[in-house]
Amino acid sequence: MLDLVVFYFFAALAILSAILVVTARSAVHSAIFLITALLATAGIFLQLRAEFLFIVQIILYVGGIMVLFIFVIMLVNLDVAEHQLRFRRQAWIATLIALVMGAHIAMAIYVGRAGLPLASSAPPSSVLEPNTELVGRALFSSYMLPFEIASVLLLVAMIGAVVMAKRKV
């Protein structure tokens, strides 16, 4: 019961702030709502007893990426966007696409509804194995190759950024 309340609270918060991200006038306000959306998602992870994902979501997305987002937003003056009319340019096409997408999602949920029980009976965390260890073991055994590929990809991106930023050697 409490689980459901927590889930709906965070889910509603996530959706609400996601809407506000697009509708907010100022770019910094959008960024703040994006932070709230990310935090709400982290809350849902926690409700699912995935505390490692919860804190990684906060450290990486909120503490790392969003700080850089806000940093860049503050560097670049985005006041122009506040004075423009931003919506209703292609109202008909947008409505059409939104309807089709909505139908898709509704269809997917309807077809797969048997496999989607709401998390009403998650076991208490004392029963579960600490999932930091579980994530680590999975990453370094079953998912070793994808993990290493992702690491190499990040390394390439990093070296690329250094090469592009550094003109004189």
Add this chain to the structure above:
Amino acid sequence: MHALLNNPTLHKILYKFEPLLLPLIFALVIVAVLPLIAGYIVLLERKVMAHMQVRLGPMRVGPHGLLQPIADAVKLLIKEDIVPESADRLIFWLAPLLSVTAAMLAMSALAFGPGFQIAELNIGLLFVVGIGAMGIFGIVLGGWASNSHYSLLGAMRSAAQLVSYETAAGMAIVGALLMAGTLSIRGIVQEQADTGIWFIFAAPIGFFIYVVASIAETNRAPFDLPEAESELVAGYMTEFSGFRWALYFLAEYTNMVVVAAIATTLFLGGWLRPFPLTPQLNFLDWLPPVLMLAIAGYCLIRAPKEPVGVQKLFMVAVAGFFLALCVVLLAPLVAPAGSMIAGWKASLHGGFWFLLKVFLYIYLFMWLRFTFPRYRFDQLMRLGWQFLIPVSIVNVAGIAIALALHRALGWYLAPSLILTTVLTLVVAGFLGAAGERKEKSEAIVGEFWGAGRDA
């Protein structure tokens, strides 16, 4: 009334909430006491600074300025609250709150002794580090919302500094975590008790890196560029006044306590007494009550010399407080073994040792602050990226290899760790020499081609 007390539904509800009761009390204690502690850390800082500069420091309010924090707090509370006209009011209101909330929330997973912890999480340390780092949003958003150049520059510097030094601090933490083998706060301290060695001795370089990085993260001198008063007035806090400013101040000092608590837990053995396994040193258990008794005695001796009646009363009250602490710390030692009170020894004495270590760490911060001049921003960035991060990565790799040698090949742990430390020191020496050479050559080139070559 009687019927109400025996009501089964009430009992059921109470039973359900009983596990939440103690954490709730702990949370209230932290929220209530922390501002007071922060105030007294400020006083301590002013006194230490004054004595280091051969001055007296605050002397007027209370004996040796002991009431100064309370006077300051009252002053801050009744000051006019000014909001700049072109500020973003909502964010201006939100930003200081964000800083304080993040810092306080980080306290919730810390353990101030084996009995005093709001929540024991198996991601404990990650939680403290991750949530504590969110306080940066308060600084960045506050600097942006003030709509002033000084504030914005301070906020940007703060963000850049945090992102740079978070990496080094994280690597230093990883080094110690490898030895602990767990993220839970209790588990880390337990591991240090079991192996009988504080991790500062196993990974001294990790500790050094963490000290430097944590000074940079808490924006303190010599890395206080975000609020460098000779360049930026007060940095991100320039436009804040009164209570909002006090909140920023509270957040800053709470963050200091948090990083000190992390360092204590991870490197300094948490709530463990020095040499907990050596029975010959058991007399150290008498230190806490004797120390409290000494403070109480000093306050009582000083009390009659105070000029004003209120101050006398205050001194007597302080003496009474420390006397009570002395009794509380003494009770488990003199109580018969096996009784309930003797069982509280771990919690009470653990709390004492933990707080002692935390305050010693903060004292180290003050010491560094009054000793070193402020870094220039490019020096700060160079130190972070070109020295601390490479050294910390080498350190982590070295510790991992040492542990692998110990666990897989059966080497003794101590020699392999010492080897790691020496190797890391050699790498650090090379990096430092290279950095110095580069700086020197740049300085010569700068002299030759004239200043402002980069402009």
